[in-house]
Amino acid sequence: MPQNRRLILAHLWVAFSVFVLAAALGVWQMWVRSPLAAPQDTPARYYQSVTGHGVSMAYVLTTFFIMGFGYFTAETALKTPLPSARWAWAGFWTALAGVAMTVAAILSGQASVLYTFYPPMTATPWFYVGLVLVVVGSWIWVAVMLVAMARFKRANPGAPVPLAMYATVANAIMWLWTTAGVSAEILFQILPAVFGWTQTIDVGLSRTLFSWTLHAIVYFWLFPAYIAFYTMAPRAAGGRLYSDTMGRLSFVLFLLYSLPVGMHHLFMDPEHSTGFKFIQMSLTALVSIPTLLTVFTISASMELAGRLRGGKGLFGWIKALPWERPMVLATGLAFFMLWFGGGGGLINMSYGMNAMVHNTAWVTAHFHLIFGGTVVIMYFAIAYEIWPSLTGRAPLSVATQRLQLWLWAIGMMVMTLPWHYLGLQGQWRRVASFNYADPRIGPWGPLVIVSLAGGVLLLVSAVMFVMNLLPRRAQVRLPEQGYSFALAVHPPQRVPAALNGFTVWNVLVAILMLVAYGFPILQFFIGNSPQAVIHPLTGG
Amino acid sequence: MTEQPTGGRERDRWGFAAAMVVAGVLLFSVVMGLIVLPVLQAPNAGIDPWTAICRAVGLKAGSPAQPQPPVSATAAPVSQVRWTPATLKILAAADPRPGAALAQAVCSACHGEAGLSPSTDFPHLSGQSGAAIYKQLSDFRSGARFNAQMTPVAKKLTDEQLAQIAAYYGSFSRRAAALGPRYGIGDAAISRLANRGDPARALPPCESCHARGVGGPPEAPVLSGQQREYLYRQLRAFAGGQRGNDVYRRMRDVSSHLSDDEMHRLAEFYQGLS
Amino acid sequence: MSEADERAIVRSEIRWAVVAIAAVSVIMLAVIFAAIAMHINPPSNVERINPQDLHLSAEFTEANLGTKVEANGQITARIVATQFAFVPRCVVLPADRPVTLRFSSPDVIHGLLVSGTNVNTMVVPGYVSQVHTVLRKTGDLLMPCHEYCGLGHSEMSGTIRVVPSAQFRPGPDGRVACAAK
Structure with a gap:
């Protein structure tokens, strides 16, 4: 049983409450964009809402969930209390203060710059300062994770760090690398401008620095899902993990290849050359390899479980799996959506085809499928899985959990399939309204309404999720129980040092980043790099 | 295999393999790209x-796969004003006190005490954005915009004086200007045009540029409380081509898509808006 | 677990890794083929231009925008993306001939696509974005701004009017503009 239950629960509740509000905003945004008349449909409100939705989902839900889950993993996998609960709480309050500041800035209408900022448009300083505090809070979490692993290794020389913890620390280290880009953008470019010390921003540089963060942050969000695939799902299915080494290798590959690829968000940008775009594209191609390895390893683990349960034949093991268990069901649904999302991603990645889909609804569909379909559905499953050991109470019945997961998956498919199609038709992004009277746009209307219906299902599912977790009167208290992660078929007695630490990988990340981003960043410091005058969007 | 702390040799093997793979991929990408x-x-x-x-x-x-087109062009710009850090600094540093004296001497006869014009012939300046006033005075001075009364006045002023006058009028609250008679209250269709725009005509909302702090072009003036007669005249002048100092046709374009009736009602709407 | 089982696991892992690498290689080869045989590159001009001076620059002053047939026969359209319109709003181009589109922004980040074509680029203040294409479909194509550029972003949209090559007749100065409809 984890020691710092209140700490972990505080993180998770911040994440989940913000998540429900953000889901509601998302539905309203789709309503505004649809041919149906929506209330409050001014662009000012719309972009305020998009900013709130993006910041909540991308920065608050994820960061708080990952921090809370990281503390849980450290205590349960290492079977020792955190090295410093006080620092962990300090991180929590720092990040929470940041959230409060950012939310206040968005509510005041002085920060409608969306979660990707769009300099030279600028928001009130509180918006950025709040986000910096969230990042600082997460850095404290990184430090706690690093110290926890170091202490474990000192206390258990030669013993392998448990896979769940190894993965968590891989994520923490990757997060340090990841945040370097956006932190540099905010600290050296945006804050000096919003405080009035400079009047201009080098937009090429700011886009490049943000791209440094933009892909790796997605893997930061994705890590808990993969940790669940490797260390929770096999046990829930009644089997074991097929290969511990494959797991470690996948996590290390994520650390390595999710960073030097961010420029694939800038394929259509004029400030970078084809050569460096090619380099980052071919590194992007490699990111799909750990994903494919995961698909293989987890499928094999599931097959193992299915056969242990008496499944026979080529597909019989699938039927034999215990689909009534939420963790197994969520894994299955997540994999299903990962096929679509990952397939879409391969198309985005090849820079020729990218021109067909860049900034269309296709991309929105792609990242909602990956984020909502693979990441968030596993956050649900993890919460259900660890809730008894955190609260001493089971979530509401397993049947409602399953219903909630099914609603989420169906809603996600109903929402994103029309988006994919409309994206290929050229429906573009980030607009508050479409001119459905135009015969070239009119036929999109019904599909937009279908996707809105998907959004409503998602909102219902989000509310159900929180209801399932809420404490209830007359609830049976479970006996105190710990939590154990899935074991490998062949639990490692020892693993190669390279797969038990991160030194080698950090050096390789540094080399990759130097090649991929060295000149592309350096070029902004050669000659007169153009500067754009800021456009403050700070309200009246 | 012996049960002992994992040794240097194995770290070497894994590290070496990983380094080779990374080096190979990098080499391929760099050489190919x-x-x-x-x-x-x-x-x-x-x-x-x-x-x-x-x-x-x-x-x-340029692209390695395509020829660069030749550039052969010279054409006169519609306004000489540049929003550079230097210009913005002049505006930010301008002292409103000499501006007040200048305004008293040069502007107040037409534009009224404190920029509240007594006549429908002249716009209110009270509470107007400093950047907007600076831009128009500069354009009068350079000839980009012509007005028989304003052009000679502006030609006598230095850049710094323009900024001081702009700072002086900018220092007032806009509320004072909006105290005049109200029209257009409750005109839902026009309110919608001002706040939502019209996608069918690709008309952006007026408010996406002409309100404070909306991140639009720096020179966009605040419209709320302005004289309706002045607003209507300017819309007509933009639409008819008599006025053309709007950079990249922003207002000529918008006004050419408005009906005469809409221009009237928008002017009334903005006079009544506080 | 026996030694043989362990070896079987390693073998299947390696098999799968080979499949994964092969799948990725096929995609890379397709991209390389398109780059060499069809000259397909993403728009990447790395051509600097000062956004504060854009309306004073020779190339992107208002009167120089739109379609022009250059002295060497190359067809180039120059378009400014600004809050919240494309200038000019309508651009004429001939079908089935190579054309070059050049964009720049004086203010904030914009972006655009032309529906039903492979024209898609970001327009970043400080740079000229250049797209090379051959338009196959005639008619009025949508050219919306697809990047958030402020509160008027949703209404920012232009038109690419593709006419049959025979109807594309430049004036004596090489310029062609949309006729009023």
Whole structure:
């Protein structure tokens, strides 16, 4: 049983409450964009809402969930209390203060710059300062994770760090690398401008620095899902993990290849050359390899479980799996959506085809499928899985959990399939309204309404999720129980040092980043790099 | 295999393998992206391989696969005002006190005490954005905008004086200007046009530029409380081509898509807006 | 677990890794083929231009925008993306001939696509974005701004009017503009 239950629960509740509000905003945004008349449909409100939705989902839900889950993993996998609960709480309050500041800035209408900022448009300083505090809070979490692993290794020389913890620390280290880009953008470019010390921003540089963060942050969000695939799902299915080494290798590959690829968000940008775009594209191609390895390893683990349960034949093991268990069901649904999302991603990645889909609804569909379909559905499953050991109470019945997961998956498919199609038709992004009277746009209307219906299902599912977790009167208290992660078929007695630490990988990340981003960043410091005058969007 | 702390040899083996794979991938990407592709694409662009490589690296402008078009153009700009850090600094540093004296001497006869014009012939300046006043005075001075009364006045002033006058009028609250008679209250269709725009005509909302703090063009004036007669005249002048100092046709474009009736009602709406 | 089982696991892992690498290689080869045989590159001009001076620059002053047939026969359209319109709003181009589109922004980040074509680029203040294409479909194509550029972003949209090559007749100065409809 984890020691710092209140700490972990505080993180998770911040994440989940913000998540429900953000889901509601998302539905309203789709309503505004649809041919149906929506209330409050001014662009000012719309972009305020998009900013709130993006910041909540991308920065608050994820960061708080990952921090809370990281503390849980450290205590349960290492079977020792955190090295410093006080620092962990300090991180929590720092990040929470940041959230409060950012939310206040968005509510005041002085920060409608969306979660990707769009300099030279600028928001009130509180918006950025709040986000910096969230990042600082997460850095404290990184430090706690690093110290926890170091202490474990000192206390258990030669013993392998448990896979769940190894993965968590891989994520923490990757997060340090990841945040370097956006932190540099905010600290050296945006804050000096919003405080009035400079009047201009080098937009090429700011886009490049943000791209440094933009892909790796997605893997930061994705890590808990993969940790669940490797260390929770096999046990829930009644089997074991097929290969511990494959797991470690996948996590290390994520650390390595999710960073030097961010420029694939800038394929259509004029400030970078084809050569460096090619380099980052071919590194992007490699990111799909750990994903494919995961698909293989987890499928094999599931097959193992299915056969242990008496499944026979080529597909019989699938039927034999215990689909009534939420963790197994969520894994299955997540994999299903990962096929679509990952397939879409391969198309985005090849820079020729990218021109067909860049900034269309296709991309929105792609990242909602990956984020909502693979990441968030596993956050649900993890919460259900660890809730008894955190609260001493089971979530509401397993049947409602399953219903909630099914609603989420169906809603996600109903929402994103029309988006994919409309994206290929050229429906573009980030607009508050479409001119459905135009015969070239009119036929999109019904599909937009279908996707809105998907959004409503998602909102219902989000509310159900929180209801399932809420404490209830007359609830049976479970006996105190710990939590154990899935074991490998062949639990490692020892693993190669390279797969038990991160030194080698950090050096390789540094080399990759130097090649991929060295000149592309350096070029902004050669000659007169153009500067754009800021456009403050700070309200009246 | 012995049960002992994992040793240096194994770390070497894994580290070496990983380093080799990374090096191989990097080598492939660099050679292919920076050398092979541009050299093979160069003939289509009609350039030598070295130029193509420079373009692929980003040392020279242009695509390694396509010819750069020639640039042969000279045309007169519609306004000489540049929003550079230097201009913005002049505006930010301008002292409103000499501006007040100048305004008293030069502007107040027409634009009224404190910029509240007594006549429908002249716009209110009270609470107007400093950047907007500066832009228009500069354009009167350079000839980009012509007005028989304003042009000679502006020609006598220095850049710094323009900024001081702009700072003086900008220092008032806009509320005072909005105390005049109210029209257009409750005109839902026009309120919608001002706040939502009209996608069918690709008309952006007026409010996406003409309110404070909306991140639009720096020179966009605040419209709330302005004289309806002045607003209507300007919309007509933009639509009819008599006024053309709006950079990149922003207002000529918008006004050419408005009906005469809409111009009237928008002018009334904005006079009544506080 | 026996030694043989362990070896079987390693073998299947390696098999799968080979499949994964092969799948990725096929995609890379397709991209390389398109780059060499079809000259397909993403728009990447790395061509600097000062956004504060854009309306004073020779190339992107208002009167120089739109379609022009250059002295060497190359067809170029120059378009400014600004809050919240494309200038000019309508651009004429011939079908089935190579054309070059050049964009720049004086203010904030914009972006655009032309529906039903492979024209898609970001327009970043400080740079000229250049797209090379051959338009196959005639008619009025949508050219919306697809990047958030402020509160008027949703209404920012232009038109690419593709006419049959025979109907594309430049004036004596090489310029062609949309006729009023």
